[in-house]
Amino acid sequence: MFTSDLDTIAAVATPMGSGGIGIVRISGPKAVDISKQLFQAAHRKSDRDPKAPKRALKSHVMYLGNIVDEEQKRVIDQVLMVIMYAPNSYTRENVVEIHCHGGPVILRAILQLVFKCGARSAAPGEFTKRAYINGRIDLSQAEAVADMINAKTDLALNFATDQLIGGLQKKANRIIEELKQIIACMEAGINFPEDIDENECNGKIAEQLKSTCLDSLVSLAKSYDSGCLLRDGVNLAIVGRPNVGKSSLFNKLIDAEKAIVTPYPGTTRDTVEAVYSINGIPFQFIDTAGLHDTNHPIERIGINRTRDVLSKAHLVLLVLEATQPFSAEDTEILSRIENKKCICAINKIDLVKERYVNERNEFWKDITIIDTSAKTGYGIEKLKKSIADECFRDPNYRTDSTIVSNIRHKFAIEEAADKVRDAMDVISGYSNEELAIIDLNDAIKALERILGKRIDTDVLDVIFNKFCIGK
Structure with a gap:
């Protein structure tokens, strides 16, 4: 056309x-x-x-x-x-x-x-x-064009390119074809029941739906969190008490002297941000004001901004000082980040022979602890690796796989998966197979929306209005 x-x-x-x-x-x-x-x-x-x-x-x-x-x-x-x-x-x-x-x-x-x-x-x-x-x-490839233009790292570009050349399209079309073949088999069973053992046929169909369709849909939907982080980046908040070396560590992590560093507590009173890529993953590093009790009006503004940054962070880097014992202020900070992914850096390790924090304590069982020295650079590369690993712990995550990074695609995939599950329940319960066929056709329609075969004009306008003029 x-x-x-x-x-x-x-x-x-x-x-x-x-x-x-x-x-x-x-x-x-x-x-x-x-x-x-x-x-x-x-x-x-x-x-x-x-x-x-x-x-x-x-x-x-x-x-x-x-x-x-x-x-x-x-x-x-x-x-x-x-x-x-x-x-x-x-x-x-x-x-x-x-x-x-x-x-x-x-x-x-x-x-x-x-x-x-x-x-x-x-x-x-x-x-x-x-x-x-x-x-x-198709529509998924059109959306990939925008992702390529806005890619922040080589890895994000690779995934967008995979979608542009048809990675997601091929997976969606393969599942659609599998569903169509299963529907054809079920319709044949309805039209010629005397030629088919219903119990055996239903068992095979349910198994085929799971292995060829549902498992793939679930895997694609699960990839969304990783896909979002690769496309949009990871907000990483660096928090801790004043004067533990947060700003020095921030500068080391981004390989630049961006944050002001002095020996005086409370130097950082506002957030300082920088984008830095680790293993192809874009990170928005955010240096924050030290968290502590204070009546100083300017410091309180900075502390409130730190708390706001914490609420939006995907990952928190808690910085403690190796020369200081764990304090009530540290406990209060940990209580604020207990539902966040967290890594702990024990900074200024060059000043002591043995640090105070003991990771065998129950409090630290799920937190990775890295000894660092912003002064000497000790532990910085290990810390960077741990930061990247913490964001991508999914054992199914592979850099050569198709990853979903678009919320529209995720919703359509989840809808298709739900419809396949509904069909499997009907088939397993030996209920009316025509109801299962309706569910499977609905799953096909959901997947076709990803490719733009069934899409409202208003949705198209929303998608393309996000592009730049000239593309």
Whole structure:
């Protein structure tokens, strides 16, 4: 299905600001005609002669020439232009890309000329939306485009690329085909009951549903937590009493001197944040004000902000000082993070022969404890490894597997899994098999929503409005 009756759209496809190259992208039925009005090829005499008939430019070939404003009789820029004829383009429509010098004034001037020739401004994500509408990609692949653009690490990019090239699509289609085959088998049993042993058939169908469908759906749904952390990053709050070395440890972990460090307690009164990648996982490290009792109004503001950061953190790094015994303030801090994933760093280990904290105490049984020295760097790499490991303890997690990172996909997968379970219950109870078939068809519909085969227009608008203009 091609959308040749849609408007021709245009937008700057490169980031705003100055750069070596800027790209104006045009898509739609008038794209080629607009290019003919604006572009004069430099390498052919026939194109330099305004009276000579213009020959058609070949598809997917870069041509050197000028963008000319005929009304003002002036050259806007020397450019490279490529035409991609439908359906062999990103949108499966005629697409033109003008590669000009990357100045905002140049890009704006060319785009305004394109608009004068009959194009309109593209909405956010409209190029990718047309690629989806025209059947070039499914909806999960369209969403992967946005994830690739916004990827914060190589690992997040790898998972988004897997989805773009059809990783999730293939898994969903495989389960859909399995469900369709099972439905066909069940319908045959209903139509020809005398040829089938119902008890034996029901047992095999229930087993097949679990092994080929339900287990895969459950595994995909469980991958969502890991997928979210890889896509959006992990908020890691560094907390502890004043002057235990939180800011020094923060600087060591991010390999930069970002937080102010002094020997005086209470130096950090506001949060300091930095993004740093460990093993391909993006972490938002947040250095916080020391937690303690105080009547100082400014310190109290900082402490309240620390508590707010704690409530939103995925992981907490509790910092204790090796030279100090465990205190009532430390106990109070632990009570605030008892429901959080936590790692404990015993800092300033270079100052003592033996630390006070004993991990054999029942209080510490589920907390990883790492000896560190922000001064010497001792234990920092071990701490980084423990931080990454704490976020991905799932034994089923593999960097080469398909991971779900989109809440829309997760809900659809969970709905499909629930419908498969309902069907299995009906089959195991030897109830009306037609009810089980209805459940399995509902599971198929849920999975097809991931691919965009059954989706409301309003949902599409929400998805593509999250894209940048020009993509």
